[in-house]
Amino acid sequence: MPKRIDHVAIIVRNIEQALVFYRDTLGIQPGEIKEVPSEQVRIAFLPMGGPGGSEIELIEPTSPDTSVAKALEKRGEGLHHICLEVENIDEALQEMRDKGAPVLDEQPRIAAEGRAIFLHPRGTNGVLLELIEKPE
Amino acid sequence: MPKRIDHVAIIVRNIEQALVFYRDTLGIQPGEIKEVPSEQVRIAFLPMGGPGGSEIELIEPTSPDTSVAKALEKRGEGLHHICLEVENIDEALQEMRDKGAPVLDEQPRIAAEGRAIFLHPRGTNGVLLELIEKPE
Numbered sequence: 001m002p003k004r005i006d007h008v009a010i011i012v013r014n015i016e017q018a019l020v021f022y023r024d025t026l027g028i029q030p031g032e033i034k035e036v037p038s039e040q041v042r043i044a045f046l047p048m049g050g051p052g053g054s055e056i057e058l059i060e061p062t063s064p065d066t067s068v069a070k071a072l073e074k075r076g077e078g079l080h081h082i083c084l085e086v087e088n089i090d091e092a093l094q095e096m097r098d099k100g101a102p103v104l105d106e107q108p109r110i111a112a113e114g115r116a117i118f119l120h121p122r123g124t125n126g127v128l129l130e131l132i133e134k135p136e
Numbered sequence: 137m138p139k140r141i142d143h144v145a146i147i148v149r150n151i152e153q154a155l156v157f158y159r160d161t162l163g164i165q166p167g168e169i170k171e172v173p174s175e176q177v178r179i180a181f182l183p184m185g186g187p188g189g190s191e192i193e194l195i196e197p198t199s200p201d202t203s204v205a206k207a208l209e210k211r212g213e214g215l216h217h218i219c220l221e222v223e224n225i226d227e228a229l230q231e232m233r234d235k236g237a238p239v240l241d242e243q244p245r246i247a248a249e250g251r252a253i254f255l256h257p258r259g260t261n262g263v264l265l266e267l268i269e270k271p272e
Contacts, residue, residue: 001164003185004185005141005184005185005190005191008144008218010261011262012262018261021237021259021260026137026138027138049141052185053140053141054190055141076262077261077262077263078257078261078262079218079263082144082192084162084184099161100161101157101161121214123157125146125153125157126146126215127146127214
């Protein structure tokens with residue numbers, strides 16, 4: 001059902017500092033750094049593979065109260081979640097519910113890049129998994 | 137410098153059990169399950185997005201002595217590493233060394249899908265990062 005890996009997210013303490021490795025050492029040109037006030041984070045995508053290519057997302061918490069900030073405090077910087085693109089997020093939500101997957105959202109949330117739901121790691125072999133429907 | 141995300145790897149206790157979610161619930165048709173005796177693991181790729189699409193790799197340790205098995209014991213199932221494809225692994229190795237990145241390999245290792253090097257999480261904001269050159 002998922003069409004592709006949309007992005008893989010890494011939590012970092014500070015995006016500019018992380019770009020010392022990802023941009024300057026590894027050579028990936030990042031997109032614009034964006035504030036996402038609704039999620040209390042700053043984000044930057046590292047595009048690869050041309051249009052349709054899967055990206056790395058850097059996430060920096062801007063408040064200590066979010067799950068992202070708590071994950072950073074508990075486990076340090078590192079991999080946080082995988083996001084898979086689906087055709088229709090409402091159908092995906094219904095199908096995940098029908099199949100007993102542990103969906104964390106009652107309704108799709110408005111994420112930075114589309115409408116999305118998250119699945120709890122207890123039902124996905126330890127991986128926080130985001131499913132997203134992107135606008136055309 | 138990296139061309140694309142080749143795969144994102146998830147460590148699992150048992151690949152067949154993990155496919156209950158990834159194949160049966162999520163609907164991704166896996167490739168063949170392969171033994172990799174040199175690494176003491178079994179692996180299966182979950183292809184998405186057509187030719188050139190980034191994949192999820194499921195990794196199951198087959199011996200308790202490897203770093204993969206130790207990661208599983210210490211942290212449980214979950215995200216393990218990201219693999220980025222590069223054009224030329226020898227040049228990438230030299231460039232990473234020149235730039236002071238913590239390369240874990242003296243020479244490229246023969247991985248399941250090509251010649252590869254790993255970078256230690258201490259130089260990559262907490263992410264075990266694989267760079268791979270795939271055969272034409």
